[in-house]
Amino acid sequence: MLAEIGVSTTFLAFVAALYALVMSLWGARTRSEGKVLSARNAVFVAFVLLLAACVVLVIALVREDYQISYVWSVSNPSMPLFFRITALWGSQAGSLLFWSLLLAAFAAGAVWLNWHNNRRLMPYVIAYSMATLAFFLFLSIFIENPFNRYWFVGQETLETALIPAGGVAPSDALLRDSANGLNPLLRHFGMAIHPPMLYLGFVGFLVPFAFAMAALASGDLSTNWIRASRRWALAAWLFLSLGLILGGRWAYDVLGWGGYWGWDPVENAAFLPWLIGTAFLHSVMIQEKRGMLKTWNMFLVIGTFSAVIFGTFATRSGLVESVHSFARSEIGFPMFAFWFGMTIISVWLILWRRSRGELRDEHAFANIFSRESLFVLNNLVFVALFIAIFWGSFGSPIVSELFLNANITLGTEYFQLVTPPLFAALFILMGIAPLSAWGATSLRRLGRSALVPLVLALASLIVFVLMGMTMPVALIGYGIVVFAGWVAIYETYRALMARVRQQGENPIQAFFALLRRNPRRYGGYLIHLGVTVIGIGVLGSTLFQQETQQTLRVGQSMEIAGYTVRYDGFAAGQISEDGRVMDIATLTVLRDGQELQTLRPRRDFFPNVQDMNTMTIAASRSTLQDDVYTLLVDWEMTPTEEAATFKVYVNPLVNLIWWGGFVLIAGTLAATWSGDTLPARSRKSLMVGATA
Amino acid sequence: MSMHNRQIQVFSPPLYLLRRLCPSVGVRATAPLPRKSVSREMIIRSLWVLLAVAFVLATPASAQDSTITDDQVNAVASEMYCPVCENIPLDACATQACADWRQEIRDMLGEGYTSDEVKADFVRRFGDRVVGTPLDPTLRALSVVTPYVLAGLALIAAVWTVLRWRMGVKSSAAGVPEFNAPPTPETESDSLRARLERDVAGGTGL
Structure with missing residues (x-):
């Protein structure tokens, strides 16, 4: 009975997603409010149906319904309740269904919260998010159905969702005695949190992607799509960061090799969208503040979601060998086709709009030391890191096999050779960029701003040397990393002391007032501080292990x-x-x-x-x-x-990595706090103007 | 409850010399000696024997008893990947197959092979996938340099774009200092207002 309910709800959700896709595009084309409203309702229906499907699967896992092949393959009678529930994402079919649920939840949330402010974008947001959902549900229904059951047909055993002619269900006792149980690697508390966080991060980037595509499709290329999707992008970035950190902790506890990051292709597949997503979060500020980099931002947001889909394809198709290979299945080709098609359509839309002059920047770069220039440099380093890691994880193995008749897999040695200079450049920019101003900054002014953090970084190095650290690489690395941290601390301290002097607040009050007043800036500094702490941990545990x-x-x-x-x-x-x-x-x-x-x-x-x-x-x-x-x-x-x-x-210092993660979370939550991108004064005057 | 039967391997310089003398000593010394005239070969072999005997006599007992430690084995194994498992370093893989390969590394180190020779032997038998970067210098250089070349091309493209933007500014806005001056709050507010008004006015639809 549970299997039948699961199959029905999943299929109806698929139909609802297709319906929403068709109606939203039809509504946009015919400017029919009714059709778009109907599409919106279908989005909510799809979410509710998928929620029901997932609940049914969890009930089946908890009730030990081994007639369902997924339950048989990921649980057994001796498994505790906790792991029965987390087994929902313990293998390919369940995790795809769970992924679809999260995707539907994000789509429904984005439509619900942005319906009134972004009506023009909504039909296209619905269309792109539902096209993605429909694709994943197609995989769930036709290739990796978690509600398949085992049937004996003559001498054969079939695994299918529909009852075959002459099919006889195996006895419960037989299935119960032979049930496989969850992969031992997944029987860890971290696995209760790590995959959902990673999926939330992956799926969360659907919303900025859908808004960007909606902007391209509708022609509303103002900053509306950025304002509407900013919080979603930050939330997705936070979840992805958490997923990566928790994944590192899981590897540290479970894989038993003394480390937390093995440059495994699947780890890298999750890291790649993080890199592009981080570049986007920085770059999009330039578009908001200066009306620049419109085309670039489109490429970044589409690149982020494209990297998500590619990473999912690489993880689940067996494209590369990995410790995560338990998730392999037959979904490789359809996923590749979806990724390829989605990327081509997106890039074509950008180029089309650009050729019409609709993505022209409103300002140009005037000074190499301006904040926007430094942000662009930061973006380039992120992209270079992306290229280096992509090449090491996927490019080199594929190219060598296709053209060199060799099987070259680049491992830790390659990544430790190629990435450190790029990470160092990132930390340097992380230190300098916040000191520069939008528009223009002279080198002298920038130098003056950097003086105190530089002195503090040097003082820190002297302390390190006195403590016995003499390795030049370590000193250079720590010098760069702590400089970035001192900039974040010093800039916050200056603002904090100014408030203490002017408002008479105590430092704690002043700190929270700063976060309230400019959550983006001071949340950003907290994030930088978190990254610095992580950097100190990574350097210590790598160089001195x-x-x-x-x-x-x-x-x-x-x-x-x-x-x-x-x-x-x-x-x-x-x-x-x-x-x-x-x-x-x-x-x-x-x-x-x-x-x-x-x-x-x-x-x-x-x-x-x-x-x-x-x-x-x-x-x-x-x-x-x-x-x-x-x-x-x-x-x-x-x-x-x-x-x-x-x-x-x-x-x-390995524990600093996890503690730095907490600081990073706090900073991101503080930065997400900020709802509006327009200054309060502008909002007020605009409202007055509108009323008049 | 025995996991692996370990043999105690003695680091043996004389054995190394004997391998030079007679390639059949040591299972992995596969390259045949070039053919030479018998008399000359005999002389060389005799000299090697004398040298080996002299070395055995001269080597202190402690050196003869020194063993290959687990740390020495792991130092080599950590630079390689399990030939059959999925991207797991050879020193960390818990399978019996990997334990056997670590034992092979121990044996080879005991026979006097260097770390590079051990890796080369594994690459010969299992392919480049067992090492983190290819041992072949050309492939290695290609692997390491390619991302920098690609990133360099991206940088050149970015610089070219920025220069084009700047040239566009100079030619079209000779009397407009807007971009060179830091934006004042009023300017930003006006800009935001203008942008919002454009948003309200709307663009073109599909």
């Missing part, structure tokens, strides 16, 4: 980075509630003879899972200063020999 691997007998210990790690015992074959078999070692971390913490690294084996059934679970002692990260690599338990091999990493 230490590792060792040793085999110990019980009572023996190893030394690393001033720590002593003692092997205290081993418990083999522990069986947990969800059926996994755990081999657990007990280690004690000591410093200067004092016991600091007991750690239990372990190896988990999932007997009911067919592939990827073993996981190495790290145990770590975390402080702000560093992580002592331990892995159980191997063991020998015989009557004569009781030894285990451990890999131990000391990752300095």
